[in-house]
Amino acid sequence: MRTHDWIGLLAGTLTTIAFIPQVIKIWRSKKADDISISMFLIFTAGVALWMVFGIQTGSLPVTLANAVTMVLALVILILKYHYRK
Amino acid sequence: MRTHDWIGLLAGTLTTIAFIPQVIKIWRSKKADDISISMFLIFTAGVALWMVFGIQTGSLPVTLANAVTMVLALVILILKYHYRK
DSSP states (O other), X not given: OOHHHHHHHHHHHHHHHTHXXXXXXXXXXXXXXXXOHHHHHHHHHHHHHHHHHHHHTTOHXXXXXXXXXXXXXXXXHHHHHHTOO | OXXXXXHHHHHHHHHHXXXXXXXXXXXXXXXXXXXXXXXXXXXXXXXHHHHHHHHHTTOHHHHHHHHHHXXXXXXXXXXXXXXXX
């Protein structure tokens, strides 16, 4: 792999795992009031399309990274709904 | 442009503009307690690397979309710090 491949791999790993601390925070505090539901709805639609893009261009890393990110964003949406006031 | 280019463009637009409603929500409520600072620190590092990836591979859309996302994620971090308790 060339340098930019490694940078892309690291970038994709970071933008994917970033959502894990947010899931843990909501899970522990049982609060998600300050989370924007619009943000996560639009973001989930976006990563779903990135996944389609990954499938169409035959890119396994793009497909996989966005599949994981989509699951994490969906978990945040479900928790947001679950802990609504 | 081919179909997957349009899908990529729409995907990038969605995952970028998604952060705007979160910025507006924090700005209006003056609260960001439920936002995970770790999420936005890791995410900002990730999109910064995606920007480097875009520059290195000569992709203007990847560079631009991630530059805008990085600014929005940084604004959320600054607001989170500003409205901390």
